[in-house]
Amino acid sequence: MKQQMKMVLEMDDMQCQNYMKLHGNELFSYMLSNLGSPDSVLRDELIYRLFVKLISEQQLETIQLTHALKELITDRYLFASIDEKGSDDVFIRSFSTLWLTGLFWLDQEHPFMDSELRSKALEKSATYLLQERDTRGFVEGKGWAHSIAHGADLAAMIASHSLVEKRLIPIILEGVASCFWKGxxxxxxxxxxxxxxxxxxxKSDYPEEILIEWMEQVFDKLDRKTPKKxxxxxxxxARTNILQFMKTLYFxxxxxxxxxxxxxxxxFFIQKWQNV
Structure with missing residues (x-):
């Protein structure tokens, strides 16, 4: 299957279209089943690259996309061993977020989700950052887990989706704040x-006042957690994470x-906490 994926990656649009008509279900099923492989070559260089190619060139049928979406938001993928830290299942969760980001992007450009499934998928995905506990970036011998970064990419996509329900934004913001305290x-x-x-x-003109209140709450928690001795x-x-985030946001x-x-x-808060 690796050789087949390498071959498809080199195909032009017409060749790829013809191949997918004949072997698409088998290929895509294999990709979905192995999206979180600990083998970084298989996971990053073959499966994820091919996934991006297939969705950007619209080589997948709606039934394939819908099946993948339904699978990705389950405990087998996005929430696989979500309470664990240090296991290889982080790759399943992390790369599920990347696939979901791609599917939501495609849905923006060429809508394929029905309204009920879209609402469910957006809601499930919005909770991911809040639940993820594994903060590893690069894992020696296995490549990038980067679950927080990939989860942030998914959350940014959700926040920018034209059909996102506004009630999900506070959940996403709570997820961002939780990332500062994950260790x-x-x-x-x-x-x-x-x-x-x-x-x-x-960019979507979300009320500035709500974000100011959120920022104040981030620092209120930091103030409450300040050691008395x-x-x-x-x-x-957490303080380092918060200040780095705020500096990046400021610029x-x-x-x-x-x-x-x-x-x-x-x-104001950066200056207040800089030397504390």
């Missing part, structure tokens, strides 16, 4: 991917010339 310090550009969620909301690693890791807002009040609020 450890992010070092693989997770802050930029999380900030992209806020920028997606900015001694050293608590979890607090200082993103400045560059975009959006949400000046939110930018000013971020500046």
């Amino acid at each position: 450890g310090v992010y070092v693989d550009d997770e802050d930029e991917r999380l900030v992209a969620i806020i920028m997606s909301l900015a 001694g050293y608590f690693q979890s607090f200082y890791h 993103a807002l400045k560059k975009s010339k959006r949400y000046p009040k939110l930018q000013s609020t971020a500046s």
